[in-house]
Amino acid sequence: MNIILLGPPGAGKGTQSHKLVAERGMVQLSTGDMLRAARTSGTAMGKQVAAVMDAGELVTDEVVIGLIAEQLDTNPADTSFIFDGFPRTLVQADALGALLVSKGLKLDHVIEMRIDDDALVSRITGRFTCSKCGAVYHEATKRPAKDDVCDSCGKVHGFTRRKDDNEESLRTRLLAYYRDTSPLIGYYYAKGLLARVDGLGEIDAVAAEMGEILAR
């Protein structure tokens, strides 16, 4: 089964992806995580995209399509993929469709995570993640059991905040979402693939709603 999680920054795509990976053995393909890893390891591509990411703009279609193509080539053919943060433009959506067809794969569901913009600001500005396993936490709503220890992997002193998780970048990221990514809602609706969940709910409630969609 292959699915896309679609939604603005802070909708909970990463959190729900982590649950799906842990509970169903799916493989999360997050272009945001791949780009951040390229920056950390200091590759030429990582350096090239750094300023664009910090500003909250989209990197070029060519770069992210290349990253996804590489993952589809290297993972076993029977992998179940979660596309998280990809596609973000119509060009990327067409490219993903073509890549999947070329591998004899198909998309099963596109899940739009809906959430109102006011909730996003507090979600994003309170967010921190584990640098080792990527588990997502929040200052007010999801603190680790022990300060400074990741509940998921046990890493000590490993929490980091994303550079683009500030109000100014968030405004740009939201604009990019509405301008470039939200047309994908209609695109996948027309293909009969779109389902929606209320991203404002509790983590387990959202996961349950998603489980019902995946069982269809």
Ligand code: AMP
């Ligand atoms: P994310 O972790 O998905 O919020 O992505 C963080 C940043 O990486 C975005 O604000 C963009 O700058 C870049 N990015 C991630 N995925 C894509 C994509 N599919 N297309 C273009 N830029 C992307």
